Amino acid sequence: MTVGELVDRLSACDRNAPARLAINPFFPMAHRLGEVIATVDEGGNPVVFIAEAKDAEQLGYLPPDVAVALSWQPPAEAPSRRRRGVSGPNGGQ
Template sequence: MPETPPRDMTVAELRAALRDLPDDNPVRFAVNPLFPMSHGIATLTTTSDPTATAVAYLADSCTSTATPRPVAITLGWHEPATAPSRRRRTAR
């Protein structure tokens, strides 16, 4: 059976998720599970979709950085892993 795609987050869910953060904290948008990047959000605009439902759009601020590994793991994009132990090389 095919997986059901995740539904879009609502404005109320976004507000609730951000409720405990300080107002001056930055907000980043994580994208691309295969090569995780984080983008800053510059502005927000709203428009109506074909069903006349108001939809909010976040605009990329054109600043991007690699998404931190713990974030990619939390989002389920990467498996937790530990680096293999390395043996010290010795001269023969």
């Protein structure tokens, strides 16, 4: 993703909404964004890094809908409800 693509995607969002960083698909957590650093890579090409906040505090688990949208976990459906059998003498009667 380029900076322009990121700006385009962010421009559709509420400007006052807090920005979060989704980390680790195997243990999905949310983190605060920190610094944005523009530099060059090994080939001299421009690259931008978005860092985790200096306090590095995990804000909690990533909301399930976000993890699903990132394809980090499959959609979860509620288990089907089956009528429970009755127990006891004479089938509970």
